[in-house]
Amino acid sequence: MITLTQLIQSLVTGVGVGLIYGLVGIGFCVIYNASGIVNFAQGVFVMLGGMICHAILSKFGMPMLLAALLSIPIVAISGILIEVLVVRPMWNRGAALFAIILATLATQIMIERITILTLGDQPRSFPEFTLGGPLKIGDIAIGYQYFWIMGCGALMVGLLWLFFTRTTMGRALRACSQNRESAALLGIPVSRMLMVSFALSAALGAVAGILVTPTQFTAYNVGTPFGVNGFIAAIIGGFGNAAGALAGGILLGILQALAIVIFGAGFKNVAALTVLLLVLFIFPSGIFAGLKGKSH
Amino acid sequence: MTSPSITSTRSLLRTLAPVAVVLTVMGIALMSSGYVVTVIGFAAIYGIFCTGLNFFMGYTGQASFGQNAFACLGGYGSAILCGGLYWDPLPAFFVSMAFSGIVAAIIGYPTLKLRGHYLAMATFALGLITYEISIEWVSLTQGYMGYSGIPPLGVGKFELVSEKHQLIALTVILLVGIWISTRLRDSRFGRALRAIAGSEPAAQALGVNVARYKLLAFVIAALYASAAGSLFAHFIGFISPEVFGGAMVVQSFTMLYLGGIGTTWGPAIGALIVSMLPEFLRGLKExxxxxxxxxxxSILIFAPRGVFALIGGWFRPKAKEGDAP
Incomplete structure (x- = not known):
């Protein structure tokens, strides 16, 4: 039987991991809104964030903050490369939706293999941002890293909100998501916005990867679970809705944490994938949209 | 109008040419060393898998990123029934196939109502779920380490011990699979599938039960996939979750697109080329x-209808005289 301590502890870790899923889910939404494309290689950015940050830390011995700030733009550039080399040529030729999805999936495998060849296939981790801990409240122990995840996650969401509401580029992206033709007629360079969206969502993935690595580990193949969970978060929130994706991520994180307590850690991905299928079958436009739908 | 005799000669040639190619390659393989036999055997197994996938993706124009799930079911079905419970390969083969078909029908029914990226993700999730289960359900599948000690193909006491004998069996099964695919393509059933690929509302208006035909195509693809999985288990004698992982999806799509999606022989030819590719790229193993x-x-960008469709396009003016519109 689950004790209260276990329950609270898994809720806290669930919210932490859920924020990570939410960030990946927002990454899906940013690209989808700008272009209608679903980038199946989204999880790769999480993997690259953790792996590149680890490589910089271990090779050059830089301080954590500097390594993180360096690896985020590197991953963003990889996002731009995917956009320029893979997605744009297909987009320009009017390729079928599933052909683009397939191409991004192939890109993910390609990047994973390149990562194995350059950085190795061994799982690795780096220390928590603040050493010491965990924080103890009664029987409940919470690692300091979870506070970092929650703090930085909230900060990212705030920054994103400012970006989308206060900057010209953010507003242009939102205009693209509402109607690409009219956005183009208003002089917004729609295809450049596609590149911006890839860079932005890659950067989001990188932040997620750097934040989450100290709590577990990273390896060339962690991308798929994060990508899939981020996708589930986006689906729960009603695809394309960034706030919904964040809420969906937190919900999924909590569900998974409970599933680990009840069924054991091995089946947490099976549980998440089952949630995905159920949500797709029962609420194809998202749980929150399903609740809100009555008001329309 | 062309006279029927010319058309039939041409179509006969079109049918016989790929048969000749496949038989020649198999013949060469039979005269070569064991390693070549293994490579060509893989090609035949993947050819069966892709021929099935072609029903769903080529003829019907749908997308499934999770057919590896059914190859996994077939592979583990045969492995567990033969390796663990000492069944004969043949009943195990058909029981696994029936099981995969039933699972495909049950899962496919709600899944195929989805469209676009939802359909893509839901099918992708199927492959991931079977992959995760095959790793985690250690008592049944032996987990990461994989399942070994699977006997070779055979009927009763007659076992195909030598790899070359197995290759002959694989070739026969592949040819039967392609023959079924060819026959079905131009049947009432196949025409209904192709109508769906053309336009779903139009097919519906013509009285095609779109949902049922999609599900049937999905189940057929799953049956082929299960057969391919079982054959893989018997041919190699060992399977692990990695065999049916995400790389299999990308590899089979490469074959399908290289050979030409929606054609009858394309999937098998694509499988043959892609399987032999590493032999030409030696030293590039990893x-x-x-x-x-x-x-x-590159194919998806530059030749989305397949390389052979692209090459065929260069000769189109010549064919115009004979082909009445």
């Missing part, structure tokens, strides 16, 4: 998956 991915992405 780059193999990267090469597949690059090839696939």
């Amino acid at each position: 780059m193999q998956d990267i090469a597949y991915a690059i090839i696939l992405v």
